[in-house]
Amino acid sequence: MIKEETKAMANNMAAFSFFSFPPEIRHLIYEWMLCDFTAPRKVDPATFPDDMVRAPLKLGLENLSPAILRTSRQVHAEATAAMVRRCRFVHISAILDYWSIRSIVPRNLGVLCTERDLIQRFRGCVMALHVGSTASPYSREHRIDCLILGRDLDAYCRSLGSWVDVPPDFGRRTSLTLELGNPLNDPGPHVEFVHKALLRPFLKWVRGIERVEVRSRDQLALPKALVRDVETTLARPRWEDFDPAQLLCQFRNLYLRSGFWSVVEQAKDIARDPQLWPRLKELGGPGFLGKFGDFLFEIFIGQTVSIAERGGDKECVMSLLGSDLFTFKALRVLQDIGTIPNIIRASWEPNSAQLAELYFRKANVCHFRSIWQEDPETSFDCMRQALVAITEATKYQPRFELIPKLQELKKSIRDDALKAVGDRLNFRGKYSLKNTR
Structure with missing residues (x-):
């Protein structure tokens, strides 16, 4: 069978x-x-x-x-x-x-x-x-x-x-x-x-x-x-068909959903085209330009916040600091008339607290760069830039909770500078003793 x-x-x-x-x-x-x-x-x-x-x-x-x-x-x-x-x-x-x-x-x-x-x-x-x-x-x-x-x-x-x-x-x-x-x-x-x-x-x-x-x-x-x-x-x-309010909402949603890098690239292109601002003002009014200025500030603060959060990852921080996106200077964008058209400056100005916060972030970034620079001269130059940024931040009436952070950062930078000077002196002493033998 x-x-x-x-x-x-x-x-x-x-x-x-x-x-x-x-x-x-x-x-x-x-x-x-x-x-x-x-x-x-x-x-x-x-x-x-x-x-x-x-x-x-x-x-x-x-x-x-x-x-x-x-x-x-x-x-x-x-x-x-x-x-x-x-x-x-x-x-x-x-x-x-x-x-x-x-x-x-x-x-x-x-x-x-x-x-x-x-x-x-x-x-x-x-x-x-x-x-x-x-x-x-x-x-x-x-x-x-x-x-x-x-x-x-x-x-x-x-x-x-x-x-x-x-x-x-x-x-x-x-x-x-x-x-x-x-x-x-x-x-x-x-x-x-x-x-x-x-x-x-x-x-x-x-x-x-x-x-x-x-x-x-x-x-x-x-x-x-x-x-x-x-x-x-x-x-x-054509871009005139877009509602500015809807545009800003889309930018914010993209910023929150996928990070700020692609948004920064697009915001840079918008901010550098002065022919667009009159039409946007006509469609959305001066209020839209003010909101967009605040949003630019939020993006630039987000860059340095992201770097601060990655403080333990040296390679990631150094790649961010050296990237083309980060070389876009936030302070210059917010203050330089030649970068941002006059029309936005008539609608929005960063207040003192925002400028103090931005200088504090810049000091943080310069401090990170000074720690991981192999060249001593470049490291000292970054420390100097950080101290200058702290001095500028104190001029703009910073928020009360920001003052202790500024003092702590200033002390940390000075300690790092003294330690770096001591290391250089010790290294030179060992090198000179070795040559005399």
Whole structure:
């Protein structure tokens, strides 16, 4: 009885064919076995020592199982067709500032390649996507290139849309260029269908691009209606359409939700464009400018507070102090007429308590820098700046609870200075005794 059941089962298994599965299931099997990015390996930042922007990319070529290709020629041909025709490869490139480019790299998707020269020589890209912007003059631009599967384009457009869908950064203009190629060099009627499938994720997820351009490669004719639909749908409305009160609320929500770094970048661009202030005053009134001035003050105080909270992490503090964002001087922004337009100074002035608080934060930062500076001369210069900031803070009628903090910080700085002088004298004494021997 058992032998008969085993024999019947063997006959059924012999009769079963892989092609008994529906095509959709076979295509999914090909995708998961030949391009499995479910658990991409983590890339060590040391992999790209000269380009830290590329470090977050996940090169997911680890879990491949190509054994299915050796099953038969029919399986090999169908798998090749499925991977090329259905997945299609997309080239993503971007030239942005450091903080923006780290937001749009495909962190959670598998990346096939990050070498620009290799990607440009590869002929299987059916779409090339380029993101650029007029970055802040205080930010250095970086370039990123990567190759992803077309099946992951929807997920990437979702993350790209979340990056673009932020409060309007008036000083920066983002551009998106989509270059469509001819899939498999086949001029058949299915080309338009493929292009619609590639552009559909952008129409679904991406909004707020100032300049959108859709073009073809190798003089390929594109449907004019489709191109016009994409370019108009993805374009951002003019900034006059935004309510200033709603804008400020969005800024605050972003500041509280995701930290202040991206908000500082956008606030810098707004504050440095004097042509925007008359229109904002007309829409929101002088009260809006006053609230925005208070919000700028809150952001700059938040920078130094964050540094103070990370006092135990030397590397983190030093990276923050040396970053381009922190070199944006809060005191100058609040007081220098050449940085902030006259119109905001007529609507908002920092009060004495705010200036005292800001100078106290500056003294704290200078103290941190003096502790971790390896060069003694630079360390003493930071101490001097901290003492000057404390002196300035005492001029502006600080809050009662701030006075003990100022005195304590002043004593700590002087103790550190005396200790540093003693260490230098002892070091010189040992060095001179060693030479005399």
